[in-house]
Amino acid sequence: MRRLALHWQILIGMIAGVLFGVLMVQLNAQEFVKDYIKPFGTIFIRLLKLIAIPLILASLIKGIADLKDISKLSSMGLKTIGLYLVSTIIAVTIGLSIVNLVNPGSSISEPDRQELMASFEGDANKKIEVATKTKDNGPLQALVDMVPENIFGAAMSNRNMLQVIFFAVFFGIGMILIKEEQSRPLKDFFESVNHVVLKMIDLIMLASPIGVFALLAALVVDSPSADVFIALLWYSLCVVIGLALMILVVYPLAVKAVTGKSIPFFFKGISPAQLLAFSTSSSAATLPVTMERVEEHLGVDKEVSSFVLPIGATINMDGTSLYQAVAAVFIAGALGIDLSFSDQLIIVMTATLASIGSAAVPGAGMVMLVIVLGAIGVPEAGLALIFAVDRPLDMCRTMVNVTGDATVSMIVAKWEGKLNEPNVKDWDDHYQKA
Numbered sequence: 001m002r003r004l005a006l007h008w009q010i011l012i013g014m015i016a017g018v019l020f021g022v023l024m025v026q027l028n029a030q031e032f033v034k035d036y037i038k039p040f041g042t043i044f045i046r047l048l049k050l051i052a053i054p055l056i057l058a059s060l061i062k063g064i065a066d067l068k069d070i071s072k073l074s075s076m077g078l079k080t081i082g083l084y085l086v087s088t089i090i091a092v093t094i095g096l097s098i099v100n101l102v103n104p105g106s107s108i109s110e111p112d113r114q115e116l117m118a119s120f121e122g123d124a125n126k127k128i129e130v131a132t133k134t135k136d137n138g139p140l141q142a143l144v145d146m147v148p149e150n151i152f153g154a155a156m157s158n159r160n161m162l163q164v165i166f167f168a169v170f171f172g173i174g175m176i177l178i179k180e181e182q183s184r185p186l187k188d189f190f191e192s193v194n195h196v197v198l199k200m201i202d203l204i205m206l207a208s209p210i211g212v213f214a215l216l217a218a219l220v221v222d223s224p225s226a227d228v229f230i231a232l233l234w235y236s237l238c239v240v241i242g243l244a245l246m247i248l249v250v251y252p253l254a255v256k257a258v259t260g261k262s263i264p265f266f267f268k269g270i271s272p273a274q275l276l277a278f279s280t281s282s283s284a285a286t287l288p289v290t291m292e293r294v295e296e297h298l299g300v301d302k303e304v305s306s307f308v309l310p311i312g313a314t315i316n317m318d319g320t321s322l323y324q325a326v327a328a329v330f331i332a333g334a335l336g337i338d339l340s341f342s343d344q345l346i347i348v349m350t351a352t353l354a355s356i357g358s359a360a361v362p363g364a365g366m367v368m369l370v371i372v373l374g375a376i377g378v379p380e381a382g383l384a385l386i387f388a389v390d391r392p393l394d395m396c397r398t399m400v401n402v403t404g405d406a407t408v409s410m411i412v413a414k415w416e417g418k419l420n421e422p423n424v425k426d427w428d429d430h431y432q433k434a
Contacts, residue, residue: 007271013209021220038218044211048285058193063306064172091318095325104234105333212279251407269297277402301418312405319397331382
């Protein structure tokens with residue numbers, strides 16, 4: 001009997017997790033979920049993060065070495081960075097348009113505002129501290145942070161992903177510049193490592209329905225009260241509508257226009273990665289699955305995917321930038337501050353640049369929002385107003401980030417003549433044979 005398609009298994013796991021979490025809340029069994037269900041979700045995320053660094057090193061070094069020409073690398077790099085910047089500006093503009101139209105900040109009542117500020121003041125202060133340190137480091141600190149002092153030290157944390165990418169690119173360039181017979185053993189080694197890691201992804205994906213079940217059940221149990229959610233409903237809707245426009249309109253139309261691939265083809269290929277991004281709230285954790293889906297199911301050549309996707313996981317933050325734009329205007333409105341047109345232009349520029357510089361910063365989205373607020377003169381303490389709904393919105397914006405990465409990889413592959421027919425004709429037979 002044929003097994004249910006992978007994306008349906010993940011979706012069923014998510015729905016079952018939410019329903020189970022609601023049931024446990026009604027039975028006052030939250031501690032049971034935290035003690036015996038949540039750990040399985042944590043293990044699932046750790047397994048995905050476990051293979052992120054080996055996958056980037058193996059696939060990126062091999063992919064760059066196969067280019068055989070540094071000019072191809074620079075061409076691909078310029079196209080990749082350019083597309084990521086354009087998509088980020090589009091995302092921020094969409095977010096600003098929606099939040100200005102709805103003006104959700106005016107719907108926050110004074111009691112709700114005071115309650116939220118009091119409840120999340122400590123969390124806000126921690127983010128403000130990190131952001132202050134980031135600003136004090138100077139405008140070029142992001143470039144300094146990109147270069148590792150020690151590759152083994154950098155590889156010890158997924159937060160140093162950009163440093164690992166820098167080393168992999170540098171190492172790959174070194175392989176291009178030596179003789180073919182000298183680099184061949186290394187190419188074979190990294191290709192073998194890449195195949196092993198991809199097989200590990202297949203095995204991990206077999207457990208994905210259980211993993212997302214545990215993650216969603218824990219999220220429901222840890223969520224704040226319904227009253228707080230209602231007070232922030234309009235703000236959340238603005239973010240979700242903007243993110244939905246990116247996923248359902250901007251990305252698929254871009255894929256259709258440039259590559260000629262159908263919209264159902266795109267979503268069928270990337271949907272498991274989207275659902276995992278939603279469940280884990282981590283582009284880094286989802287990266288191995290994104291790479292596998294893009295290569296095997298969307299037909300992007302490994303030379304392109306191994307370069308474009310790791311960079312996208314660190315600097316392409318369309319969903320995060322959109323959320324920052326909406327949150328900044330919402331917080332300003334809730335605090336009774338009117339923003340001028342020039343203030344909104346500053347939001348566009350700051351959010352776009354922040355999406356690139358946020359890779360090495362823990363809790364990047366919230367921390368960089370502090371910098372955006374500071375740029376337009378809005379009190380950073382207002383960050384506390386949105387903490388209550390940040391986790392579910394973080395899940396949504398991570399899904400947008402991952403979808404944007406896949407979109408750019410397909411477009412760059414088309415421009416480079418590296419977009420092929422998918423290797424996997426039967427979409428989920430790949431995982432059933434794992």
